[in-house]
Amino acid sequence: MADLVRLTIDGKPVEAPAGTLVIEAARCIGVEIPAFCYYPGLSLQAACRMCLVEVERAPKLLASCTLPVAENMVVRTDTPAVKQARRSMIEFLLTNHPLDCPVCDKGGECELQDMVFRYGAGESRFSEVKQHVEEKRFSPIVFFDAPRCVLCYRCVRICNEGLGVRALGIVNRGVASEIGPNRGDRLECDECGACIDICPVGALTSGIYRYQTRPWEMQHVGTICTFCANGCKTTLGVRNHRIIRGNNRDRSGINGEFLCIKGRYAFDFVHSEERLQTPLLRVNGELQPVSWSRALAAVAEKFTEVKARGGKFGVIGSNHTTNEENYFLQKFARQALGTGNIDHQRTGDVATLLGCTRSLATVADLYSTKAALVVGSDLAQQHPLYAFQLRANWRHHQARVYTVTEGPVREDQYSAGRARVQRGEELAGVERLREQLKAEPELVILFGDAIQGEAVRKLVAFGDSLGIPVKYVCLLDYSNSRGAADMGLTPEPGGGLTLPEMLAAWDLDVLWVVGANPLKNGELAADGAFVVVQDLFLTETARRADVVLPAASAYEKSGTVTSATGEVQALRAALKVMGAKPDLEIFGLIAREMGIDLGVAMPEAVFEEIRQTVRGYNVPLPVIAAGGAAQALAPEAPVAAAGRADLAESARNTLFTSGTLGRYSKALNSVEEAPGGLYR
Amino acid sequence: MTFSPELETRLETLMRSCPPGREASALIPMLLYAQDETGALTSEVVEEVARRLGITPLQADEVISYYSMLRRRPAGRHHLQICTNVSCMLRGGQELYGHACKRLGIRNHEVTADGEFSLEEAECLGACSWAPAMLVNYDYHQDMTPEKLDRLIDSLEKKH
Ligand code: SF4
Ligand code: SF4
Ligand code: SF4
Ligand code: FES
Ligand code: FES
Numbered sequence A: 001m002a003d004l005v006r007l008t009i010d011g012k013p014v015e016a017p018a019g020t021l022v023i024e025a026a027r028c029i030g031v032e033i034p035a036f037c038y039y040p041g042l043s044l045q046a047a048c049r050m051c052l053v054e055v056e057r058a059p060k061l062l063a064s065c066t067l068p069v070a071e072n073m074v075v076r077t078d079t080p081a082v083k084q085a086r087r088s089m090i091e092f093l094l095t096n097h098p099l100d101c102p103v104c105d106k107g108g109e110c111e112l113q114d115m116v117f118r119y120g121a122g123e124s125r126f127s128e129v130k131q132h133v134e135e136k137r138f139s140p141i142v143f144f145d146a147p148r149c150v151l152c153y154r155c156v157r158i159c160n161e162g163l164g165v166r167a168l169g170i171v172n173r174g175v176a177s178e179i180g181p182n183r184g185d186r187l188e189c190d191e192c193g194a195c196i197d198i199c200p201v202g203a204l205t206s207g208i209y210r211y212q213t214r215p216w217e218m219q220h221v222g223t224i225c226t227f228c229a230n231g232c233k234t235t236l237g238v239r240n241h242r243i244i245r246g247n248n249r250d251r252s253g254i255n256g257e258f259l260c261i262k263g264r265y266a267f268d269f270v271h272s273e274e275r276l277q278t279p280l281l282r283v284n285g286e287l288q289p290v291s292w293s294r295a296l297a298a299v300a301e302k303f304t305e306v307k308a309r310g311g312k313f314g315v316i317g318s319n320h321t322t323n324e325e326n327y328f329l330q331k332f333a334r335q336a337l338g339t340g341n342i343d344h345q346r347t348g349d350v351a352t353l354l355g356c357t358r359s360l361a362t363v364a365d366l367y368s369t370k371a372a373l374v375v376g377s378d379l380a381q382q383h384p385l386y387a388f389q390l391r392a393n394w395r396h397h398q399a400r401v402y403t404v405t406e407g408p409v410r411e412d413q414y415s416a417g418r419a420r421v422q423r424g425e426e427l428a429g430v431e432r433l434r435e436q437l438k439a440e441p442e443l444v445i446l447f448g449d450a451i452q453g454e455a456v457r458k459l460v461a462f463g464d465s466l467g468i469p470v471k472y473v474c475l476l477d478y479s480n481s482r483g484a485a486d487m488g489l490t491p492e493p494g495g496g497l498t499l500p501e502m503l504a505a506w507d508l509d510v511l512w513v514v515g516a517n518p519l520k521n522g523e524l525a526a527d528g529a530f531v532v533v534q535d536l537f538l539t540e541t542a543r544r545a546d547v548v549l550p551a552a553s554a555y556e557k558s559g560t561v562t563s564a565t566g567e568v569q570a571l572r573a574a575l576k577v578m579g580a581k582p583d584l585e586i587f588g589l590i591a592r593e594m595g596i597d598l599g600v601a602m603p604e605a606v607f608e609e610i611r612q613t614v615r616g617y618n619v620p621l622p623v624i625a626a627g628g629a630a631q632a633l634a635p636e637a638p639v640a641a642a643g644r645a646d647l648a649e650s651a652r653n654t655l656f657t658s659g660t661l662g663r664y665s666k667a668l669n670s671v672e673e674a675p676g677g678l679y680r
Numbered sequence B: 001m002t003f004s005p006e007l008e009t010r011l012e013t014l015m016r017s018c019p020p021g022r023e024a025s026a027l028i029p030m031l032l033y034a035q036d037e038t039g040a041l042t043s044e045v046v047e048e049v050a051r052r053l054g055i056t057p058l059q060a061d062e063v064i065s066y067y068s069m070l071r072r073r074p075a076g077r078h079h080l081q082i083c084t085n086v087s088c089m090l091r092g093g094q095e096l097y098g099h100a101c102k103r104l105g106i107r108n109h110e111v112t113a114d115g116e117f118s119l120e121e122a123e124c125l126g127a128c129s130w131a132p133a134m135l136v137n138y139d140y141h142q143d144m145t146p147e148k149l150d151r152l153i154d155s156l157e158k159k160h
Helices: A023-029 A080-093 A111-119 A156-165 A193-199 A261-271 A291-307 A323-336 A350-356 A362-368 A384-397 A425-431 A432-439 A454-465 A481-486 A499-504 A585-596 A601-614 A623-627 A659-663 A665-669 B006-017 B023-038 B045-054 B059-067 B086-090 B093-104 B147-157
Strands: A004-009 A012-017 A051-053 A073-076 A142-144 A168-171 A178-181 A204-206 A221-223 A233-239 A241-248 A280-282 A286-289 A313-317 A342-344 A371-375 A402-405 A417-419 A443-447 A470-474 A510-514 A531-535 A547-550 A559-562 A567-571 B078-083 B117-122 B134-136 B137-141
Touching: A004 A023, A012 A023, A023 A073, A051 A080, A051 A178, A073 A481, A080 A111, A080 A371, A142 A178, A156 A168, A156 A384, A168 B059, A178 B059, A204 A241, A221 A567, A233 A261, A241 A261, A261 A371, A261 A659, A261 A665, A261 B059, A280 A291, A286 B059, A291 A313, A291 A510, A291 A531, A291 A547, A291 A585, A313 A323, A313 A499, A323 A342, A323 A481, A323 A510, A323 A585, A323 A601, A342 A481, A350 A454, A350 A470, A350 A481, A362 A384, A371 A384, A402 A425, A417 A425, A425 A432, A425 A454, A443 A454, A454 A470, A481 A559, A510 A559, A510 A659, A567 A623, A659 A665, B006 B023, B023 B045, B023 B059, B045 B059, B078 B093, B086 B093, B093 B117, B093 B147, B134 B147
Parallel strands: A004 A073, A313 A342, A313 A510, A371 A402, A371 A443, A402 A417, A443 A470, A510 A531, A531 A547, B078 B117
Antiparallel strands: A004 A012, A051 A073, A142 A204, A168 A178, A221 A233, A233 A241, A280 A286, A280 A547, A559 A567, B078 B134, B134 B137
16 A cells, blocks of 8 residues: 555644645545546546635645645645635636526435535625526436536536546537537437536536436335446436336435436336237137236146146246246246246356356456456447446446457547457457467456357457466346256256257247247247236237246346346335236246145245255345346356357347337437447 | 648648647647638538547537637628627727627628628637737737728728
């Protein structure tokens, strides 16, 4: 650790490593120095002058947000001069501020309000008419009200530095200064909303949330984003069983303040008019609404009958359902239905990876590793949190990032080396970087679905041959793709049918599909098969079903999910949607209807069973229960890769697409960037 | 977008005079020289300069919209900037500016129909000791009076 520097702040002695900023040193001893523009993790701006302090022997007040501690420095934050400076700064900030707090989205959680309350001038000496500028709509997501802006540059910096999108700037000068979007009068960007959430005031607001509610009228439920496999925590603001916003303003969870458009705004699929809210049963060739008891009875009767005559089942699980549900489903299939025909839509070959190494990287590793190699993925599009982590690592620790991709990616802005390859030639591209990679002290390799089966083994062999510590991440598409593989939603080795084999089996008697849409691009060969579908929407697969059971989304249930990097995190139910039930509850009801005992179908009980039986999942409960992330460990003994490994195929989602859920999010489809594309 | 060989050389020299990785520091002079040649910083020019420096057009625009000497739209062949800041105001700068408006029939940031003259109400030109001061393109004119201004405009009109 660096040498400690001794100084005093408000008479209290402080020791801090050299280079620490006075504003941070003060925070450590409980002295709060007000700040607008200072934001940990972003470049220093020193634009707002709220953080002025008195330093002995300095002729003027100094900005503590850019002032490093020095030996024997004597800092005072409580003198009349400092207080007067704060009052003046606020008086200036309010010169043209509309003070429309009663209708402003930020009212109640606004940093300017808090500052005025704590430090502010109660009255203003300005009697001039305030300059007013009309609000601007930069995009369906981002709105800007210039008069409320305090010109702190936080939005500009998070977009430039955090995301690398560089879509915002401050144009004009003096009183006319305002935020300008990159396309003149509109934005073309990631539409992530990071700028909105980081804005200390109500200058940037979102088209999704603006003028919907007062913040104190909501319940704030921290849960895990149900879109991609990166496992971001999102805090849903809920009122009367409606989700009104998503954010991570408290910077908790593995993602800190990061969320992409999906985690922040795409929750609206939950309230789609097309949600299924009653079971459907095929009567005389038509799907008709029926009661739960009638639908369940039909399923149970068919399952029991087919099982009794030794018929053929196929079970397809989901990339979005919880670990508990996935575990229970495969147990249901294996124990109660006696079938090994279990699978899910595999989006990456994590099974082979787990089979050949125990050296797995966590999401935290992406921020701390000295070097990383991205193979076959447009990370900023497909895995936005991982891209954010790597970029932050480069910004803060000069990490060297290498890419092997089929086209341009955003990491090119700063990458230390790259190889452009045809799809399928990734390993050759990796080989081209060998000399550079060998010189690194350590490496994390992230790879997409281009690397599967034998290629995974070759990639790991390549890693081994570098002679440095290497960790791996197998990139997967959806919120619980990893959990689906870990919980055993994979064909029974030696005979179990894979997903395509199930669809192709002309003699299949029952196909049970939970939260998946295999018939979107596939066809079911068995005309006579009895199809049971659990889903939120009447998907292509559900249309072919004999029984459709309306399922609850991840935002309506509890349980755990596992990110691609192995963080096991808890979902928290934010609301109830009438008529829909969590899949686990549905499994329990079917089991009861069939008169079989598979144990209690409750998340806590099933999770306990997972901890006891699933390798790598003996994770500490309190961590998860407290909203933290526990790390699923690599299994001690290699797991036999299940099924044919070459079946993994990523849906190649962009920032603005995400399978079925993405189709039903109006927010996601409203932006002009949608559907977007990879490698451009 | 192509520039004249002279301008190209100038831009090259400017960029090379910056430490590696800090080429963006050359932005302001590059914009100014480009503007001198092209008359205005059209989107095309801005995009070209930004591309060479590895910044976004918006980042260039932040600078352009900040500095009054950088212009997105063309000025007249003779661009008059008349200072009305404190020193000049005390010595008749306001009246001088008013006179120019009347004589040319245009207001702040406007251009005469023939494209010969444009007018700008300027902040302190750093010539307070000789207030009121004004600029025609890059040339200073000091201790101005409405009469001197008339003679100046007459002489400029004769020039073509
Ligand atoms: S929404 Fe995201 S990408 Fe768009 S301007 Fe804001 S921070 Fe930048
Ligand atoms: S819009 Fe908000 S974040 Fe951006 S500069 Fe203004 S006050 Fe700061
Ligand atoms: S990066 Fe993935 S997990 Fe994070 S908010 Fe976006 S979709 Fe959700
Ligand atoms: S926080 Fe120091 S100047 Fe803004
Ligand atoms: S005030 Fe006019 S030149 Fe200074």
